[in-house]
Amino acid sequence: MSTPKAMQQSFALRFSSGAFLAFWCLLAAFPIFWIAVMSFKSPVDAFADSPWDVITGPATRAAGHGLSVIDIIAGLAVLYFAIRWAFTRLPGLVQQYCPPSLIVLGWVFGAVLYAVAFVLIFFGLLPLVLGALNSLLGPLGTPVLGLTTEHYVSVWAENEFYRNFLNSMLVTAGVVTISLTVGTLAGYGLARSGSDLAFWLLILALVFRALPHSVLVAGYLPVFINSSEILRPILGDGAPTLYGQPWAVIAALVAINQPFTIWMLRSFFQNIPAELDEAARVDGCSHFQAFRRVIMPVMWPGVITTGLFSFLLGYNDFLVTSLLLDAQNQTMVPAIAGYFNRETTTTDQVEAVAAAVSITAPLFLLVMVFQRQIVSGLTAGAVKG
Amino acid sequence: MKFKTFAAFVGPSVFMMILFIAAPLISVFIQSFQVTQPILQQVEVETCTPGFLTQTCTTEIKTVPILGEDGKTMTQTSWVGLQSYKNVLQMDKVWAAIGNGSWNEIMQIDFWKALRFTLSFTLLTLPLVVGVGLAIALAVNNAARAIRGPIIFISLLPFIITPVIGSLSIYWLFVGDGILTAMMERWTGTNISMFAQAWTIELLMYFYRVWHVAPFAFVIFYAGLQTVNMDTLESAVIDGASRWERLRHVIVPHLMPLIIFIALIHLMDCYRVFEEIVGFRSQAHVISLQWLTYDFMTPDDAGNRAISRASASAMLTMIGIVFLLILPLRRTWRDHKGSAH
Numbered sequence: 153m154s155t156p157k158a159m160q161q162s163f164a165l166r167f168s169s170g171a172f173l174a175f176w177c178l179l180a181a182f183p184i185f186w187i188a189v190m191s192f193k194s195p196v197d198a199f200a201d202s203p204w205d206v207i208t209g210p211a212t213r214a215a216g217h218g219l220s221v222i223d224i225i226a227g228l229a230v231l232y233f234a235i236r237w238a239f240t241r242l243p244g245l246v247q248q249y250c251p252p253s254l255i256v257l258g259w260v261f262g263a264v265l266y267a268v269a270f271v272l273i274f275f276g277l278l279p280l281v282l283g284a285l286n287s288l289l290g291p292l293g294t295p296v297l298g299l300t301t302e303h304y305v306s307v308w309a310e311n312e313f314y315r316n317f318l319n320s321m322l323v324t325a326g327v328v329t330i331s332l333t334v335g336t337l338a339g340y341g342l343a344r345s346g347s348d349l350a351f352w353l354l355i356l357a358l359v360f361r362a363l364p365h366s367v368l369v370a371g372y373l374p375v376f377i378n379s380s381e382i383l384r385p386i387l388g389d390g391a392p393t394l395y396g397q398p399w400a401v402i403a404a405l406v407a408i409n410q411p412f413t414i415w416m417l418r419s420f421f422q423n424i425p426a427e428l429d430e431a432a433r434v435d436g437c438s439h440f441q442a443f444r445r446v447i448m449p450v451m452w453p454g455v456i457t458t459g460l461f462s463f464l465l466g467y468n469d470f471l472v473t474s475l476l477l478d479a480q481n482q483t484m485v486p487a488i489a490g491y492f493n494r495e496t497t498t499t500d501q502v503e504a505v506a507a508a509v510s511i512t513a514p515l516f517l518l519v520m521v522f523q524r525q526i527v528s529g530l531t532a533g534a535v536k537g
Numbered sequence: 538m539k540f541k542t543f544a545a546f547v548g549p550s551v552f553m554m555i556l557f558i559a560a561p562l563i564s565v566f567i568q569s570f571q572v573t574q575p576i577l578q579q580v581e582v583e584t585c586t587p588g589f590l591t592q593t594c595t596t597e598i599k600t601v602p603i604l605g606e607d608g609k610t611m612t613q614t615s616w617v618g619l620q621s622y623k624n625v626l627q628m629d630k631v632w633a634a635i636g637n638g639s640w641n642e643i644m645q646i647d648f649w650k651a652l653r654f655t656l657s658f659t660l661l662t663l664p665l666v667v668g669v670g671l672a673i674a675l676a677v678n679n680a681a682r683a684i685r686g687p688i689i690f691i692s693l694l695p696f697i698i699t700p701v702i703g704s705l706s707i708y709w710l711f712v713g714d715g716i717l718t719a720m721m722e723r724w725t726g727t728n729i730s731m732f733a734q735a736w737t738i739e740l741l742m743y744f745y746r747v748w749h750v751a752p753f754a755f756v757i758f759y760a761g762l763q764t765v766n767m768d769t770l771e772s773a774v775i776d777g778a779s780r781w782e783r784l785r786h787v788i789v790p791h792l793m794p795l796i797i798f799i800a801l802i803h804l805m806d807c808y809r810v811f812e813e814i815v816g817f818r819s820q821a822h823v824i825s826l827q828w829l830t831y832d833f834m835t836p837d838d839a840g841n842r843a844i845s846r847a848s849a850s851a852m853l854t855m856i857g858i859v860f861l862l863i864l865p866l867r868r869t870w871r872d873h874k875g876s877a878h
Binding site for chain 1: 543546547550564676677680686688692697698699701705714715723805808812826830834835844848851852854855862866
């Protein structure tokens, strides 16, 4: 397809458009890239004056943590093949060995297995082999790039960040499952009912969507702290204190997330032709049967997209979890605030950076795998009305 | 769909929203007129210290909280009317400051400081986000097809990152010995500290928010650009419209609904600005309305939470939401009535 001559762009315009784009990409990636680099350096290097020192890390190298040219080449090669394999062969294997009814579980299992294998090979096997190679190769084997994982070790092992990670996973998994279950039903009902009531529910949801979360937490807090006294007349002596309970936070986050979820799922359901469930109804299905047998098999793209955004809400939340959970059930994002208070030495600062990168890494993977779904989710609400 | 089936489908969702959104709103409204305090009593305590010949005894009156049977402090809740609102707004000080004609004195009061920042943050970032988003969308639309995927991937990163972590990542670039501060110091030859005064922090916050939200605007505008009517564009070319005129008279009107959508979402989200304050640790210089409520709710050194003042400031925050939503809601209502007839 050739562009008409009048639509062709001058060189200056194409150049400035390309330059702007390059500048934007640099701007978008730089802060994230930079904290990732900092987290692998010793404190002296991480806060060095010259950017080149931060990247090459002379102090880290001097402390005996360095990579040789061979290490870098081998590491990149393994990384490349691991990613390629994950995108080309893994899906086939999952589909081959997993019964279709359990495909979601199969994917989770496959991903976990893959992650464990990757960690074992990359951090266990590779250093052993390369250590032997480096001592044999002489000049090629001398370290050129300072790199250390000690901050990650101290964050995850010594500071028990894995506890916060598990809490985050618990809260996020709870939020995603419950808000999708509740939201799909409501989204379907709202999409198929043209009544005034449905319209008012959606408007109400829009108003709720605008509420600052701190307003809601101001309502939860006194009730959650005193809940065992408030609930005692109903539940007897076993009435729980909701403050600090992960499942109470899950319920609160699900509700906060509901307005957004039902709007998004409704717009996805509206794209599924109503003739589909009408046909099922003619064949004698009730509304619920039609939903279960006809709609459920075709609704997964919309549900996965909405699930991604619920995941982001649960995972990224700071305000609700920091106020409603106590220290031992704390999730990752509020836990990083704990580093602020004792961030007195530069080592503490770099450990905080390592914790921040640990929080970002799963999100990075998420965009890599689900980029298409995220884009379609962003545009679903806007473009179709 | 019959009402009963409809109710069965939306029931669980509506139940959750009533229990966790509507009910807390009502309880916050009630709390804002109440104050819960420990019941205090005055007891006469006689303390004796051994002395020569006789003990030296002093009696003094102490105020101590009454303990209940379970050993906890007993509390009582009383109605105080608008007292909490007065504590938050501090109108007497405001009037005094207006009398002096002193803007700085008003800005000493937390609530007015927070309101000023929240409003200027919301209104200043809005045009920037729309403009930058549109510029990126046009540039990507101009780029070769093969590199569009990777560009979208990179652009999504600032949007997807946890807000607190995102603002921290910018904080670490500009902190005292951060790489960009060092670079600016080398250029200007002066000692720069970005986090010592309010206006530099505010600039960084504006930058962070545009960096964080522009990808969202970009993705939506980019999707919108794919549906621009090529015939209209071509006829505009035949009519001799320049590139700028085509952008102004064909593309922007086509994207207008999307611009309104983004503006609405952005106003809602910006009004809740909070994570930046945490990430930049700016509470000494810059605070927002939502942070004010959060701060009232976090336990102070004695472990008390100022729930009633938090409720009052939450209710005052809500007034802004009402103003924010009046216009779009009126519009939707008119559309709905229009489509019904």
